[in-house]
Amino acid sequence: MGSINGKDIHKVVVACDAGMGSSVMLASQLRKQLKKFSVTVEHTPVNSIPGDADVVITHNGLAARARAAAPDKVVVPFQVFLGDPAVTAVVKAIESGGEVSG
Amino acid sequence: MAELTGDLLDRRAIRLAEEAADRDEAIRRCGEALVDTGAVHPGYVETMLARERSVSTYVGEGVAIPHGTLAGKDLVHRDALAVLRFPAGVDWGGQPVTVCVAIAARGDGHVELLASLAEILLDADRARALREATEPEDVLALLVPAPEDSNR
Numbered sequence: 728m729g730s731i732n733g734k735d736i737h738k739v740v741v742a743c744d745a746g747m748g749s750s751v752m753l754a755s756q757l758r759k760q761l762k763k764f765s766v767t768v769e770h771t772p773v774n775s776i777p778g779d780a781d782v783v784i785t786h787n788g789l790a791a792r793a794r795a796a797a798p799d800k801v802v803v804p805f806q807v808f809l810g811d812p813a814v815t816a817v818v819k820a821i822e823s824g825g826e827v828s829g
Numbered sequence: 830m831a832e833l834t835g836d837l838l839d840r841r842a843i844r845l846a847e848e849a850a851d852r853d854e855a856i857r858r859c860g861e862a863l864v865d866t867g868a869v870h871p872g873y874v875e876t877m878l879a880r881e882r883s884v885s886t887y888v889g890e891g892v893a894i895p896h897g898t899l900a901g902k903d904l905v906h907r908d909a910l911a912v913l914r915f916p917a918g919v920d921w922g923g924q925p926v927t928v929c930v931a932i933a934a935r936g937d938g939h940v941e942l943l944a945s946l947a948e949i950l951l952d953a954d955r956a957r958a959l960r961e962a963t964e965p966e967d968v969l970a971l972l973v974p975a976p977e978d979s980n981r
Contacts, residue, residue, distance in 0.1 A: 747934035748886060748896040748943070755944030756951075772899050788884040808888040809950055 730828035731781055731801050733820030738767045740780040742793050746772040749786065749808055756809065757784075760818050776800065782827055784814060801829035837938055838972070839866040842911035843965040852926075855919045856881055856895045859911055859931035868909030868933045869897075876901025877931070887924050890956035892946070896932035908938030912968050914960075927960045942972055 739757060743750035750770035758768045771777065773789050776797040783802045785793040790804035805811035820827045842862045849855035860874030876897035880886065887893045897904070911931040918925045930946055932939060949955045949971055962968045 744880060744884065745897060745899045745902060745934075747902070747939075748894045748932050749888065751934075751937075751940055752888065752894070752943045752947045755940065756947050759944075774899070786884050809947060 730826045732826055733824050736781045736821050738780050739782050740776055741770045742773040742776055742783055742785040746770050764821055766821055801827055803829045838910045840965055842866045843968055845914040845963055847913045847915050849915055849919050852919055852921050859895050859913050859929050862911035863931055863933050868907055870904040873897050873901050873904040885922050887921050890950045891927040891960050893921055893926045894930045894932055905933045905935045908934045908936055910939055945972055
């Protein structure tokens with residue numbers, strides 16, 4: 728919980744239940760969008776979010792589990808898999824600075 | 830890459846004239862394709878149904894990506910995909926679905942194909958081509974990234 732400035736984001740984790748489907752697809756898109764920046768994008772199951780994650784992006788339905796699993800992280804929930812405004816806001820914050828809160 | 834795809838997306842798992850009365854039946858059909866091609870233990874199919882009940886795998890443009898839960902991962906023999914097309918459509922919790930890209934994965938062997946699926950879904954013309962594909966070759970041409978992926 729809390730917030731983080733886009734400039735301080737070095738690792739974005741996309742979490743879903745099994746880490747084999749939706750998170751993989753979204754992470755591939757984010758990797759492409761963030762290619763120019765020194766930001767690592769990983770996809771993981773929601774209960775194995777790595778300790779060095781700065782921001783956790785996860786489906787609305789899994790946000791509570793993500794917050795429980797990673798209480799000190801900024802958790803950004805999304806509703807639609809591709810083109811969700813919440814995810815776009817994270818990309819924008821990384822590109823040009825700005826706060827991401829969760 | 831070609832051999833990787835041969836293993837990952839078995840031709841016998843590309844089934845383009847399927848029928849299902851509802852979402853659960855569609856998922857069972859998807860599961861069967863993964864079972865038939867030796868990618869998963871039959872028990873995996875129940876975890877696909879469980880996953881769908883907790884969070885939908887609808888990803889947009891008439892496409893869903895059914896897959897199992899974390900618990901189901903142990904029932905996966907190898908990373909594999911199946912592509913099933915339901916020309917009459919299936920009601921997916923209020924969204925009409927025509928194409929299912931079913932996933933079984935232990936590792937990251939399928940990541941590239943899912944990345945190219947994401948690209949297709951962001952391109953209305955290619956998404957329509959996927960929904961209208963009647964030949965396995967068409968599906969492969971869309972999903973399998975060309976070398977340097979720039980021949981389009």
